[in-house]
Amino acid sequence: MANICLILEFDGTAYAGWQVQANGVSVQQVVEAKLAELLGAPVRLVSSGRTDAGVHARGMVANFHTDRDLPLSAYREGLNRLLPADIAVREARQVGEDFHARFAARGKWYRYSLCLTPVRSPLQGRYSWQLRAPLNAEAMAEAARHLVGVHDFAAFRTSGCDARTTVREIFSVDIQAEEPLLHIDVRGSGFLRNMVRVMVGTLVEVGLGKRAPGDVAALLGGCGERAGRTAPPQGLCLMEVWY
């Protein structure tokens, strides 16, 4: 029995998220169907986590067990020929029998991209949140520093989050310009539902001057104050998962 780990890249525009669900086609569903075609048997993928509808990934990690003894190239070249243009396997590795893509994950890097052109940009709109307003990046960086560390992020999740504890560790929040984009790179041990998107929505309110940078610290007390709006999905990309 081999345990195979895949690193997947996908454009999430057309999908109802990673996880199989009732409404719409999910990325997991498409990959499982094509794997079943390749292996001649049903396959169940275990992923490093879910991504929401419309969110992209450059490094989603998922593993599965199989008793077929195919060369690893079958999972890269072979599976890539079967998958649609908006999903691809970047790497396939054989991993130890106990490897579990979710439980073994030690950290994740998410990138959120804001587009700062004065009018909407058709060439950036698919992979960014178009704000059409100048942002104070320094104020955003000051606010972002409060988010780093071990905190109660209860204010930064959305309804439907069923996590037992809301304490998470954020390793870093880096804001860097790549004209006309502003990237917010968030690295952490784990994330609550929509946590990165609520963080970004909050940082954007700071960037727009609607909230002071120091206000972000108050949100981390878990005392019920509300964070900002949830940033739209198409600006978010799961870049990497560490094990």
Add this chain to the structure above:
Amino acid sequence: MANICLILEFDGTAYAGWQVQANGVSVQQVVEAKLAELLGAPVRLVSSGRTDAGVHARGMVANFHTDRDLPLSAYREGLNRLLPADIAVREARQVGEDFHARFAARGKWYRYSLCLTPVRSPLQGRYSWQLRAPLNAEAMAEAARHLVGVHDFAAFRTSGCDARTTVREIFSVDIQAEEPLLHIDVRGSGFLRNMVRVMVGTLVEVGLGKRAPGDVAALLGGCGERAGRTAPPQGLCLMEVWY
């Protein structure tokens, strides 16, 4: 009678090119229809040139005459509300009565993007040519230097090109890496049909070692030798037009 000049950005994926034609919807057609809606009268756009089906633009220039006296913001904010997500007006200016977007153009900058990831990349595929093979960028740069200057580019056009003369001036061809992309920036006074895409196809053959850099000089004699294949449209973007 005002002469209005628009700078347009569009994602060409869904269009049969800039120019109105029988098969498929063109960008020009969509912009003219929305302008007619805005102005309450039919409008004919004069553009800096055509772009082929699937080619993108960040700075397509087009002008039109109108006797309506609308503020310029109507052509930016107003028209952008009417246009679909894959087309936008970046700027609108009032220009002199004689301004003609095609005849007045002094030069153009095209960018062609190659994607060099070892497997196809769903997040880059919409705006690049995915080669999945390493390229010798130094050999390509050497070949590119031969293209700069005033030359007969007859070997670098495709059938259907009805230009009276095939002599053009190329100001510069710059190759620069932006991982995982390799951009080929071509600036010149004018271009034959598919000229940039044939240039890129030829430079890629050099990068793959299928053609020596010096061979490119021989193609410029106009003596009938054949240039490389035409690179696919989705890697090409009209960046800017100078007047």
